[in-house]
Amino acid sequence: MIYEALSCVTEDINNNLKRKLQINEDKMILSGIVNQDGSIAIQGENKMLVTLVNVEKETARASVSNTGAAVFNATSAAVSINLYVLFSAYFTGNNYAQALRFLSYTVAFFQSKSTFTAQNTPMLDSGISKLSFELESPGADRxxxxxxxxxxxxxxxxLYKVRMLTFDDSIIKEYRPAVAGTSGETLPAR
Incomplete structure (x- = not known):
């Protein structure tokens, strides 16, 4: 469900950027920053990276009582998590100004759309009821x-904190790994 959430948001931002900037290229990519061997994980340059940097358990889970008030319950069969997602500008030195522009576009996007639901994001996975993005101010040391x-x-x-995904065993579905095509591209399994 983490992949579904972040890929949906990445696609939504890309669609927004394409429409507003009249570009054809995906500028936002869901990717790690470096590989396990320390090499750069990104193919190409001049991209905005969407990277999961932390997962934390939500300690208070809200449910709605008969009166409509939120009731927080720390015990449940399901677990809720928050994600910390880093949006970083991977642009060459000559394009530093563009890096700052795309960073600004990212912040502006989440100012106008901080909550993702099935109503405002039809491509959101049906297992996700809502995602809320909150700007984090981690400080220089952090x-x-x-x-x-x-x-x-x-x-x-x-850095954004994304509230909240809820997991139980109903999200586990058959896993079909991608199949490599003849030209080296990855094709979805059928």
Missing amino acids: MNNMWATLGARYMPSV
Whole structure:
């Protein structure tokens, strides 16, 4: 469900950027920043990266009582999590101004659409009722530690907390790995 949530948001931002900037290229890509061997994980340059940097358990789970008030319950068969998602500008040195522009576009997008539901995002997975994006202000020390942990050099970036995905065993479905095509591209399994 994490993949479904982040790929949907990435696609939505790309569609918005294509419409507003009149471009054909996907500028936002869901990707790690570095591979396990320390090499750069991104194919190409001049992209905005969407990277999951942390997952945390939501300790208070809200449910609605008969009166319509929110009741928080810490025990349930399901677990709810929050995601920390980093949007970073991977642009070459000559395009630093473009990096800052796309970082600004990202913040502006979430200012206009901070909540994703089936009503405003039809492509949202049916197992996700709502995603809420909150801008985080991690501070210089925490940001420095995060980039060091990621094993990458700092890039202009913004961090969002995404509330909240709820998991139970109903999300487990048959897994079909992708099949590599003859030209090396990955094709979805049928």
